[in-house]
Amino acid sequence: MTETDSDPEEITLYRLQACPFCERVVRTLNGLDLPYRSRFVEARHSRRDAVRRLTGARTVPAIVDDRTGVTMSESANIVRYLETTYGDGSEPKPASASAPAGGDSE
Amino acid sequence: MNLTFDVVDLGRADHPEIGEQAPDFTRPLVNDEYWEDTSLSELTAEAPVVLVFHPMDGDFPTTYIWQEIRDRGWDEYDAEVVGLSISSPYEHSRFLEEWGLEAFRLFSDPGNDVGDRYGISHDLDGMAGIEEPRPAVFVIGESRTIETGWVATEWPEFPPYDEIEAAIEEL
Numbered sequence: 001m002t003e004t005d006s007d008p009e010e011i012t013l014y015r016l017q018a019c020p021f022c023e024r025v026v027r028t029l030n031g032l033d034l035p036y037r038s039r040f041v042e043a044r045h046s047r048r049d050a051v052r053r054l055t056g057a058r059t060v061p062a063i064v065d066d067r068t069g070v071t072m073s074e075s076a077n078i079v080r081y082l083e084t085t086y087g088d089g090s091e092p093k094p095a096s097a098s099a100p101a102g103g104d105s106e
Numbered sequence: 107m108n109l110t111f112d113v114v115d116l117g118r119a120d121h122p123e124i125g126e127q128a129p130d131f132t133r134p135l136v137n138d139e140y141w142e143d144t145s146l147s148e149l150t151a152e153a154p155v156v157l158v159f160h161p162m163d164g165d166f167p168t169t170y171i172w173q174e175i176r177d178r179g180w181d182e183y184d185a186e187v188v189g190l191s192i193s194s195p196y197e198h199s200r201f202l203e204e205w206g207l208e209a210f211r212l213f214s215d216p217g218n219d220v221g222d223r224y225g226i227s228h229d230l231d232g233m234a235g236i237e238e239p240r241p242a243v244f245v246i247g248e249s250r251t252i253e254t255g256w257v258a259t260e261w262p263e264f265p266p267y268d269e270i271e272a273a274i275e276e277l
Contacts, residue, residue: 014140037142037143038142038143039140039141039142040134040140040141040142040195041139041140042196042199047139047199048139049139050139050140
């Protein structure tokens with residue numbers, strides 16, 4: 001069997017098109033050179049049961065990191081987790097001015 | 107009065123033949139909950155694939171084809187049955203839910219590049235700027251070899267379900 005959608009080298013990101021909180025996580029993933037797979041969901045919360053089954057909430061962004069077994073939501077939490085786990089220990093870069101500060105999600 | 111059913115002749119297609127390798131591609135693969143970029147070769151690495159090209163979601167032949175596939179229980183084969191149309195991921199997701207097709211996944215190819223690569227594109231009369239693949243089914247085995255296939259030559263025309271089932275069972 002070859003590995004496809006459960007590649008342990010990759011992080012799975014549940015995201016919504018044009019969601020600033022999701023883009024913030026994408027910037028962090030790219031900044032850390034972390035490979036990831038995107039799974040897009042719809043804006044209507046009632047269409048997000050796949051996310052709720054993972055995290056208990058329907059908010060995105062949410063990530064599943066197969067390397068560590070971590071599943072989490074809230075962009076500020078995710079960015080902090082990624083910087084702490086995969087960063088070089090330097091101060092995390094401030095989030096883009098276009099995204100409100102704080103652990104928000106959509 | 108001789109009431110005839112006028113069908114449109116789609117002409118010749120220049121599609122890959124049985125025994126040839128199916129062109130690989132990567133497109134968003136949609137289920138009833140989310141979509142993610144997936145390649146045909148990722149699917150064929152897991153199991154044989156039945157690739158069903160169909161008209162835009164909502165067109166009546168599309169609902170006929172997928173109800174027939176659902177009612178025949180093609181989701182129970184060891185092969186994976188996947189669709190492909192020019193409809194967007196949002197439309198695919200709703201279509202799967204509306205017709206009780208949660209067991210299946212559909213590729214989204216709004217640019218119709220995959221239809222072009224398979225040589226089965228046609229322009230839609232009266233819908234300026236829109237082209238889509240004609241209905242077609244390819245049964246694709248190991249190494250993406252095409253085991254059998256069917257491509258519509260008229261419109262509307264429906265897949266030979268029994269023949270395709272026989273081919274799937276021989277895999």
